[in-house]
Every structure is written in C-alpha cells, then in structure tokens.
Amino acid sequence: MAQNSSAKESIKEMKRLKNEPLLLIAILAIIAFICLFVVYPVIKVVVFPSLTDYAKLFNNQRWFTALKNSLLMTLISTISCTALAFLFAYVNNRLDVPCKGLFRFASLLPIVSPPFIVALSYILLFGVQGIITKQLFGIHIDIYGRTGLWIVQTITFFPYAYSVINGVMQAISTNLEYAAYNMGATRWQVFRNVFWPLCRPGVAGGALVAAINVLTDFGNPMMIGGDMALLPTEAYMQISGWYDMNTASVLAVALLIPALVLFVVKNFWVGKRSYVTVTGKETSLEPYPIPKFIKWLLFGITMFFTIFILLVYGTLVYGAFTKAWGYDWSLTLKNVQYVFLKGNQIRNSIVYGLIASLGASLLSMILAYIVQKKQVGVNKLLDFFAILPGAIPGMFLGIGYVMAFNSQPLELTGTAAIMILALMFWNIPTCYNSATAGLQQIGNSVEDAALNLGANSFRSFKDVIIPLLKAPFLSSFVLSFLRSVTCLSVVIFLYSPSTTVGTISVMVLVQSGQWGEAAAFTTILIAIAFTVLRITQGILKKQGIDLKL
Amino acid sequence: MKYFIEFRNVVKKFGDFTALDHISLGIPKGNFVTLLGPSGCGKTTLMRQLAGFSEPDEGDVFVNGKRMNGLPPYKRNTPLVFQEYALFPHMTVYENISYGLRLKKLPKSDVDQKVRQMLKMFNLEGLEDRFPRQMSGGQQQRVAFARALVMDQEVLLLDEPLSNLDAKLRVEVRTELRQLQQRFGITAMYVTHDQDEALSMSDIIAVMQHGKIEQVGTPWEIYFRPVNRFVADFVGTVNFLTAKVAGRDNNILRVEHNGHILRIYSDVPAAVGEMITLVVRPECIRIAREDEGIPDHACIRGSIKSYSFLGRMIRYWIQVGNDEFIIDDNDIDLNGARSGSVNLYLDTRKIHILRDGGAHADS
Numbered sequence: 001m002a003q004n005s006s007a008k009e010s011i012k013e014m015k016r017l018k019n020e021p022l023l024l025i026a027i028l029a030i031i032a033f034i035c036l037f038v039v040y041p042v043i044k045v046v047v048f049p050s051l052t053d054y055a056k057l058f059n060n061q062r063w064f065t066a067l068k069n070s071l072l073m074t075l076i077s078t079i080s081c082t083a084l085a086f087l088f089a090y091v092n093n094r095l096d097v098p099c100k101g102l103f104r105f106a107s108l109l110p111i112v113s114p115p116f117i118v119a120l121s122y123i124l125l126f127g128v129q130g131i132i133t134k135q136l137f138g139i140h141i142d143i144y145g146r147t148g149l150w151i152v153q154t155i156t157f158f159p160y161a162y163s164v165i166n167g168v169m170q171a172i173s174t175n176l177e178y179a180a181y182n183m184g185a186t187r188w189q190v191f192r193n194v195f196w197p198l199c200r201p202g203v204a205g206g207a208l209v210a211a212i213n214v215l216t217d218f219g220n221p222m223m224i225g226g227d228m229a230l231l232p233t234e235a236y237m238q239i240s241g242w243y244d245m246n247t248a249s250v251l252a253v254a255l256l257i258p259a260l261v262l263f264v265v266k267n268f269w270v271g272k273r274s275y276v277t278v279t280g281k282e283t284s285l286e287p288y289p290i291p292k293f294i295k296w297l298l299f300g301i302t303m304f305f306t307i308f309i310l311l312v313y314g315t316l317v318y319g320a321f322t323k324a325w326g327y328d329w330s331l332t333l334k335n336v337q338y339v340f341l342k343g344n345q346i347r348n349s350i351v352y353g354l355i356a357s358l359g360a361s362l363l364s365m366i367l368a369y370i371v372q373k374k375q376v377g378v379n380k381l382l383d384f385f386a387i388l389p390g391a392i393p394g395m396f397l398g399i400g401y402v403m404a405f406n407s408q409p410l411e412l413t414g415t416a417a418i419m420i421l422a423l424m425f426w427n428i429p430t431c432y433n434s435a436t437a438g439l440q441q442i443g444n445s446v447e448d449a450a451l452n453l454g455a456n457s458f459r460s461f462k463d464v465i466i467p468l469l470k471a472p473f474l475s476s477f478v479l480s481f482l483r484s485v486t487c488l489s490v491v492i493f494l495y496s497p498s499t500t501v502g503t504i505s506v507m508v509l510v511q512s513g514q515w516g517e518a519a520a521f522t523t524i525l526i527a528i529a530f531t532v533l534r535i536t537q538g539i540l541k542k543q544g545i546d547l548k549l
Numbered sequence: 550m551k552y553f554i555e556f557r558n559v560v561k562k563f564g565d566f567t568a569l570d571h572i573s574l575g576i577p578k579g580n581f582v583t584l585l586g587p588s589g590c591g592k593t594t595l596m597r598q599l600a601g602f603s604e605p606d607e608g609d610v611f612v613n614g615k616r617m618n619g620l621p622p623y624k625r626n627t628p629l630v631f632q633e634y635a636l637f638p639h640m641t642v643y644e645n646i647s648y649g650l651r652l653k654k655l656p657k658s659d660v661d662q663k664v665r666q667m668l669k670m671f672n673l674e675g676l677e678d679r680f681p682r683q684m685s686g687g688q689q690q691r692v693a694f695a696r697a698l699v700m701d702q703e704v705l706l707l708d709e710p711l712s713n714l715d716a717k718l719r720v721e722v723r724t725e726l727r728q729l730q731q732r733f734g735i736t737a738m739y740v741t742h743d744q745d746e747a748l749s750m751s752d753i754i755a756v757m758q759h760g761k762i763e764q765v766g767t768p769w770e771i772y773f774r775p776v777n778r779f780v781a782d783f784v785g786t787v788n789f790l791t792a793k794v795a796g797r798d799n800n801i802l803r804v805e806h807n808g809h810i811l812r813i814y815s816d817v818p819a820a821v822g823e824m825i826t827l828v829v830r831p832e833c834i835r836i837a838r839e840d841e842g843i844p845d846h847a848c849i850r851g852s853i854k855s856y857s858f859l860g861r862m863i864r865y866w867i868q869v870g871n872d873e874f875i876i877d878d879n880d881i882d883l884n885g886a887r888s889g890s891v892n893l894y895l896d897t898r899k900i901h902i903l904r905d906g907g908a909h910a911d912s
Binding site: 442443445448450452454456457459464468 | 629638652
C-alpha cells in the first residue's frame with residue numbers, strides 16, 4: 001500500500017517536470033552521460049570475453065594465483081590499515097599527549113600524494129641501493145614481494161580508514177563513558193561495552209574504504225610487488241605486453257566483483273548503521289585519563305609510524321636533489337631540470353586535472369542539487385548513478401574506455417579528451433559526496449525565506465543558492481584535482497606519447513631505475529597538490545568552512 | 550463579519566496522510582491568532598498554505614478579500630519568521646534585513662532608513678556587519694524578526710519563533726512581540742505547541758489535532774470553556790470528573806459523583822440522567838482548612854498522595870475514589886505541606902461541563 005502510494009507520488013512528481021523543461025533536460029542529459037561514459041564501458045568489458053575465457057580464471061594457475069593474491073593482500077593490508085587508523089584516531093581523540101598536530105599532518109600526507117609514493121620511497125630506503133640497508137648497515141635484503149607490499153599499502157591507505165574512524169570517534173561524547181564509569185563499570189568494561197560498540201560502524205566503514213583502495217591499488221604492486229601476481233598488474237601486463245584484451249578483461253572482471261561487493265556493503269549496509277547523532281549542544285568532559293604506561297606506549301607506536309611517514313617524504317625530497325642514489329650522494333639540481341625538460345607532462349597533469357575536475361564538480365553539483373532540493377520522482381535513481389562510478393576500480397574504467405571508445409562514432413583513443421573524460425567520471429562520486437555534504441548544511445527554509453521576502457525562483461537561486469554553493473563547489477573541485485593529478489590506474493591504459501602525464505612518467509622512470517628523476521617528478525606533483533590544497537583551505541577558512549579530506 | 554485572513558475548506562494530503570482536513574478559519578484584521586496543537590497536527594502546514602510554500606489540494610485561502618491560491622510565495626507579501634530563523638548565512642545582518650526591500654527596488658536612502666529603524670528597535674545597532682554565525686541565538690532571532698517586520702506588511706507569520714530560546718528569554722520576547730504587533734496593528738498568525746505562549750499572546754486561539762480545528766476562541770473561552778477533553782487537557786492542567794445529572798434548580802445543575810450530590814452553576818442544557826464530564830482546573834478547587842465548614846454540595850473527600858513545593862504555591866496529588874486530582878494550593882502553611890485525608894472545596898461557579906457521555910477518553 002505504502003509502496004503503491006509512493007510510486008504514485010513519484011509519477012505525480014515526474015509529470016510536474018513538464019512545466020520545468022530546463023530541469024527535465026538536465027536530468028535526461030545527466031542520465032545519458034552516465035550511461036554512455038560509465039555503464040557502457042563497463043558492459044563492454046564484461047561481455048568482451050567468452051565463457052571459455054572466463055573459465056581460464058580457474059584453469060590457468062597464474063590467473064588463479066593472481067586472484068588469490070589480490071584477495072589475500074586486501075585482507076591483510078585492510079586489517080593492518082584499520083588497526084593503525086584506529087590507533088591514530090584514538091590517540092587524536094582520547095589521549096592527552098603532545099605532537100597531535102604532527103600526527104594529523106602525517107595521516108594527511110599520503111592522501112594528497114600519488115598512490116605509489118610510499119613504494120618509491122621504500123625502495124630508496126631499503127632497496128638494493130637503499131640509504132638504510134646499503135649505506136647504513138651494508139646489508140642486502142629482498143624487499144620486493146608480499147611483505148614489502150604489505151608495509152607499503154598499510155602506510156599508503158591507512159589515512160583513508162583514519163578519516164572515517166576519526167570522524168565517528170570525534171562525535172562520540174565522552175559523557176557516555178563517564179556515565180558508564182558512574183554506574184560502576186571498569187575501564188575495560190567501558191571500552192568493551194560503550195566505546196567500542198559506538199566506534200564499530202566507523203571501524204567497519206573505515207575498513208571497507210581501505211579494502212577498496214587496497215584491492216584496486218595499481219601503483220604500489222607495480223613498483224614493489226616483484227614477482228607476485230596480482231589482478232590489476234596482471235591485467236596491465238596482458239595489455240601492454242601481449243595486447244591480450246580477452247585475458248585483461250577477464251582479470252578486470254575478477255577484480256570488479258569483489259570491488260562491487262565491498263562497495264555495496266559500504267554504501268547500503270554500513271552507511272545506515274551509524275549511531276552517532278550530532279546535537280552540538282552537549283558539552284563533553286575531558287577524556288577519562290588512562291594509565292600512564294599504556295598512554296605512552298600508544299604514543300610511542302604512533303610516533304614510530306609518524307616518523308616513518310615523514311622519513312618516506314623526506315627521503316623523496318632528498319632523492320630529488322641527489323646525483324646518483326646509492327653511489328653519489330652529492331646534491332644536484334639536474335633531476336629538477338630534467339622534470340622541467342619534461343614540463344609537458346606536468347602541464348598535461350595540471351590541465352587534464354583542471355578540466356576534468358571542473359566538469360566533475362559542475363556535473364556533481366547539479367546532480368546533488370537536484371537530488372537534495374528537488375522532488376523529481378527519480379531522486380533515488382540519480383543518487384545511485386552518482387555514486388556508481390565509485391564501485392568501479394580505476395583500472396577497470398581505463399580498460400573499459402579503451403574498448404568502448406576505439407571506433408567511430410566515438411573514436412577517442414590516444415586523445416586528451418579520453419584522458420579528461422575518464423578522470424572526470426572517475427571523480428564524480430567524490431565530488432558528489434562533497435557537494436551533497438555542503439548542500440545538506442544549507443537549511444531548506446533559507447530558500448523559502450528568500451521566496452517569502454519577494455525573490456522569484458531565479459533571484460533566490462542567484463542570490464542565495466549560488467553563493468552558498470561556492471564552498472562545496474570549491475572543495476569538491478579541489479578533491480577532484482588532487483585525485484586527478486595523483487592518479488595512475490585510470491590513465492595508464494589511455495595515454496599516448498603526447499598525452500603522457502606526470503604519474504606515468506614516474507612509473508616508467510622507476511621501472512628503468514632512474515630514482516632521482518622519479519623522486520623529483522613526484523616531489524613536484526606533491527608540491528602542486530599541496531599548494532592547491534592550502535590555497536583553497538585558506539579561501540574557505542575565510543568563509544568559516546573547514547575543508548575535509 | 551469580514552475577515553482579513555480566511556481559510557475556506559482547505560484540504561491538504563501527503564500521499565495517504567491527510568495533513569489538513571477541511572479547515573475553515575477566519576481572522577479579523579489586527580488580530581493575533583495562534584494555531585496551537587501537538588506536533589504533526591497540521592498547524593505549520595496550514596501556515597505554509599498561506600505563505601504559498603505549498604498549495605492546498607482543495608479549498609481557498611484569502612488575504613484581504615484576495616484569493617491567494619496559485620500565487621507564488623514571492624508575490625504574496627506574507628513575511629514569515631522561521632523556526633530556525635533561516636537567515637542567509639552569507640549575508641551580514643544589514644544585508645539580511647535589507648534583502649526584501651532591495652528586491653522591491655526601493656531607493657537606497659529609504660532602504661537605509663528603514664533598516665536603521667529596525668536595527669534600533671531590535672537593539673541590533675553596531676552588529677550590522679556581523680554574519681549570522683557570529684551571533685548568539687537570541688540575536689539571530691531578533692534579526693529574523695527585523696527582516697520580516699521591515700517589509701511593512703499588514704500580515705506577519707510566525708512559525709514557532711521562540712522555540713530555540715531559553716525559558717527566561719522566551720517570556721521576555723513574547724511580551725515584546727505582543728506589544729509590537731498591537732502597536733503596528735499587524736494581523737499576526739502564530740504557530741506554537743506551547744500553551745503558555747498561546748494564552749499570553751493571542752486574541753484568538755485555534756486548537757488543532759489530526760488536521761482538524763477542535764476549537765476556536767479567545768484564550769478565556771479555550772481555557773475555561775473547552776469543547777472537549779482534548780482541548781481541556783492540551784491547554785493547561787485539568788481534572789476530569791465523571792458525573793450523572795440528577796436534576797436542575799434554575800441555573801444550578803445537581804450532579805451525582807460517587808453517590809454524592811454536587812451543585813454546579815451552569816446553563817448547559819444537560820438532561821436528567823445524562824452522563825457528563827466536569828472540567829475542574831487546579832485553581833477551581835482548594836483544600837479546606839481543617840476546622841472549616843464547607844457546604845456539602847461543594848465538597849469532595851480525598852487523601853493526599855504527594856506534593857511538590859513551588860514557592861508561591863504547593864501542587865498536591867490527591868486520591869479521590871479511583872481518580873487522581875491535581876490541586877494548586879496558594880494558602881501555604883509556613884510549617885509545611887498537608888497530609889492525610891482532606892476535604893476539597895470546589896468553586897462551583899468556575900466548573901465547566903462537557904456533554905460527552907462522561908466517558909473517560911481511554912479508560
């Protein structure tokens with residue numbers, strides 16, 4: 001009955017769209033765009049191989065191992081990421097210790113960096129020419145393979161889990177813990193019965209975010225995976241080495257399925273399970289002190305990882321100015337000069353990032369506005385379309401674009417357009433979430449108030465909605481730009497000699513052992529990302545808004 | 550009678566839910582009318598029909614004789630003060646207050662003069678360059694009032710504007726608000742679920758429940774002459790007594806309660822043998838002094854269960870037969886509260902009779 005009447009409502013709302021042709025056109029255009037540039041490429045990849053090709057996944061020992069390895073790496077890296085993220089969040093929210101600002105900085109760095117930077121630095125530190133292994137201890141250890149990748153992925157992806165867990169933990173009032181102590185609970189009981197259950201949705205959400213990132217990670221396995229076969233890297237080898245689209249598609253689909261499962265669980269299960277309500281009025285007490293011994297132990301562990309992260313970035317900068325890593329430690333500017341010689345690639349990174357981000361944030365803004373503020377009968381469908389690209393691993397999207405847009409009428413292979421479009425649609429869920437969060441802060445009655453005072457629909461949109469959308473637009477634009485400039489997995493299948501971007505150059509340099517140039521390239525990419533981030537944060541701060549990553 | 554604001558048979562449905570069920574209500578010019586009711590009763594929805602944020606499925610809305618149906622909100626000239634103020638977060642106090650005037654393309658000097666007047670009236674001088682987020686809740690609320698009043702309209706709509714203020718401020722503001730409304734002769738429509746606000750500010754109160762108006766009347770009528778148990782119970786504290794009509798002597802009704810005859814002044818045409826409900830406000834009944842002789846027809850016996858000392862009075866909970874009574878006693882003994890069995894003295898002139906068959910609402 002209720003179902004029936006809500007369906008009727010929807011139809012009534014859709015009929016009303018006839019009077020708002022502009023809105024109708026916008027909705028149809030968005031649906032068409034997403035079908036063409038997201039759904040269509042995905043279908044292309046899925047239907048490309050035959051059933052016997054799919055059977056190879058289980059017959060062929062190497063592919064099956066790749067599948068197993070990918071799942072295993074996802075499992076162990078997710079556990080370590082989540083544990084580390086929980087530790088950082090706990091220290092940040094519940095301990096009275098110094099250096100918290102430093103910890104927060106360290107947990108932010110990997111998010112604004114190219115995904116392979118930790119791998120690169122790890123090689124510089126512990127590799128054959130490593131500054132610690134060779135120079136300090138004169139030993140040689142094999143860092144390539146499972147353990148190396150595990151460490152690298154943990155450092156790279158724990159910040160994503162951290163930002164989720166930290167957000168949830170921040171919203172848990174310490175009063176609840178005091179209430180439990182007051183009723184006679186011991187420290188351990190308070191943790192187990194009150195604090196932990198309240199954190200659990202955050203931990204689950206954080207773990208899933210980390211898992212999706214680890215599973216679809218391309219850069220780190222490429223650089224440090226060694227002989228270990230993983231789905232994303234194997235798929236890449238098949239295309240770049242043997243032009244075997246069949247096998248690449250099979251491997252990509254094998255990657256898509258667990259990614260989809262994680263995505264669905266994250267969005268439709270965990271998404272609804274947060275107990276935290278932010279009332280804003282409650283005044284929380286200072287966290288209840290924990291025993292000194294445990295406090296400083298936790299502080300020590302956090303400090304250890306923080307120093308490691310800072311070392312990673314320090315090494316990179318040092319590497320960028322070193323003549324020949326492992327042989328000649330004297331300082332030089334030649335690596336930086338090399339980057340400027342290849343200025344075209346940095347320029348491509350920036351230009352593609354800007355255009356794609358502009359497109360993604362504009363489209364997401366319109367989409368979020370319609371979904372949040374207009375009743376059009378298909379709100380749920382539009383919302384689903386907006387987050388859909390988030391379910392698709394970057395490399396899958398890349399392969400999809402290769403297959404979907406290699407012939408007339410949409411022959412885009414090798415063009416800048418295909419790079420921009422791929423980055424744009426890959427970024428839509430990020431932008432959409434950011435835009436939605438911004439829009440939700442604008443109370444519904446603000447628009448009503450403008451109408452009430454005599455502003456017509458156009459004036460209220462111009463005077464009230466547009467100015468209020470500036471901040472969410474800017475923050476989604478910046479997030480998208482950061483992701484675009486540091487993206488490797490999407491573009492690795494799509495670039496041509498004239499459309500190479502910075503991240504691809506780094507990968508090629510690493511593969512040929514040109515550490516100094518690779519480090520210089522990465523340093524400059526991070527510098528660009530950080531500059532843009534800080535400028536935007538500064539602008540937003542003036543308007544009283546915190547840009548959250 | 551000619552009404553300034555009028556709703557005629559207004560119906561509004563959301564899916565299967567009927568938010569407004571054939572509402573008719575007329576408000577004379579210059580009146581302060583309050584829509585009072587529990588949340589979900591339709592009071593805000595009714596106001597939104599007037600402001601034009603939503604259109605009725607059936608029925609008409611008139612302002613000053615002009616039919617408003619179909620008119621977009623920005624052409625209605627019905628300034629509204631929102632519950633959560635809805636100040637534009639990106640505009641300063643000055644810009645917020647002047648926004649409506651600027652839309653009307655008033656000359657700059659006029660705008661400035663009117664805004665200054667508001668700033669002064671609402672004690673906001675010196676704050677004109679602040680943004681809403683830099684101000685306290687009380688200040689934001691005053692900006693919201695100023696932004697609506699500066700429009701100089703004959704109508705003002707207020708949607709629970711005091712609900713976000715603390716108790717003391719709320720009492721202050723409601724007095725000021727009433728004075729303002731009377732000074733400017735504005736026809737005001739006020740939505741609240743707070744009976745004290747309704748009683749203290751209104752010329753007319755409309756009590757609503759389940760999308761219907763239960764009763765329209767002056768605060769006195771609503772309080773002392775409620776039409777049913779819901780209204781009596783929602784507006785103020787009340788004791789219900791089920792009784793049977795035993796007979797009538799001119800303007801005195803003899804009713805039987807628990808085998809005891811009470812004599813009530815009433816012109817309600819209740820028939821002999823009819824079951825009725827007596828509506829007894831706490832202040833219509835008092836505890837007799839121990840040595841006091843009370844006429845038998847105005848006396849009920851009970852025993853004190855508990856009490857709460859409130860300074861200027863004591864509130865007693867008293868068991869009377871199967872019912873529990875609430876009685877406010879102003880005649881406080883300095884030595885403490887009473888206890889044990891007591892005689893209750895009814896002020897039989899203030900007791901109201903409901904011809905509802907005498908049945909308790911639920912039990």
